[in-house]
Amino acid sequence: MLNFYINSLYFVLYSMLGWLSEVIYCSIPRKKLINRGFLNGPYCPVYGFGALLVIHFLWPFYPYPLLVFLLGIIVTSLLEYITSFLLEKLFHAHWWDYSQHHFNIHGRVCLLNSTLFGLLCLILVYGIHPFLTKGIFNIPSTFLPLIVMGFNIILCVDIVVTLYTITSLKDRVHSISELNTTLKEKLYLLENKLSSLEEKHLLSEGQRNLRCAEFITYLENEMNKKVAIKNILHDRLLDAFPSFHFIHLEEYISKLRDRLK
Incomplete structure (x- = not known):
């Protein structure tokens, strides 16, 4: 022992x-x-x-x-x-x-x-x-079990916190990805609708471009709100591993990492 x-x-x-x-x-x-x-x-x-x-x-x-x-x-x-x-x-x-x-x-x-x-x-x-x-x-041999036990308790708590951090970070990245997809779909529908109005001469080209630009600004602001939310555990992980990313979600991890710079 x-x-x-x-x-x-x-x-x-x-x-x-x-x-x-x-x-x-x-x-x-x-x-x-x-x-x-x-x-x-x-x-x-x-x-x-x-x-x-x-x-x-x-x-x-x-x-x-x-x-x-x-x-x-x-x-x-x-x-x-x-x-x-x-x-x-x-x-x-x-x-x-x-x-x-x-x-x-x-x-x-x-x-x-x-x-x-x-x-x-x-x-x-x-x-x-x-x-x-x-x-x-x-x-002294009597102290060794106490030292090891103390460290093991701290280690187990840290593992639980880390697993929560990774899970919540992945959920956050997925939500950013889904928001991005939803906003792009809305932009696509808006562009089609405005183009149709322009073809019917109910809207000028300048008005169409202005509305699209306003909506794109809105989309960017919505995305920035999602990305700007601070989480010290997420930030620590991203800072510790500059190459860390979830597979197929690299773009959205990069958005979070850019905020740390």
Whole structure:
């Protein structure tokens, strides 16, 4: 049981360190603080899983740093690819896209990120993990279950909130899509009606163009009202994943994202 709590604590710490790495890596080029990660809290569970895989499967190769680096690339790239695939199937959405990078596989993984993950594996195996191990084994065993339990409670609550966020965001995007379709249909009907009046000389071309322009302005205002509604959870998710979009609804996600700029 002690091993379970120790590994759980490794998962907690590496999830938090992974989140910190992601925040630094993404915030510097964008020149603002980005709360990265699938969840809202300061942790990225995929890094926790990745670290446990590295610890348990690569530790036997400790005497061979080059092998640790190469195997680290393979293990972490495979984890990232599987994570991307599962998130896409679960939420019918793309979360990140490396298709613009050289040597990518289906846009899910790329050589640059995989190389960086390989370097992180070296840092973990030869630097961070020995240091953390000493610290963890100094924690009284009676406290370990409380720490793990506390984190698990927070994690479960965060997962529920995140699932709600994604579901509500998808509903919102669908409603924007439906509104857009409805407004276009109304515009089409209006244009036909005005064209008919113009043909009967009951309306001049200038009057027809003016009414169409007024209605288009009305349509744009209605769409802007829908898009302008603020939701901090939606905004956080869109800001954290610049390439995130629901499949076949890219246009409407872009409208929401444009509002954040």
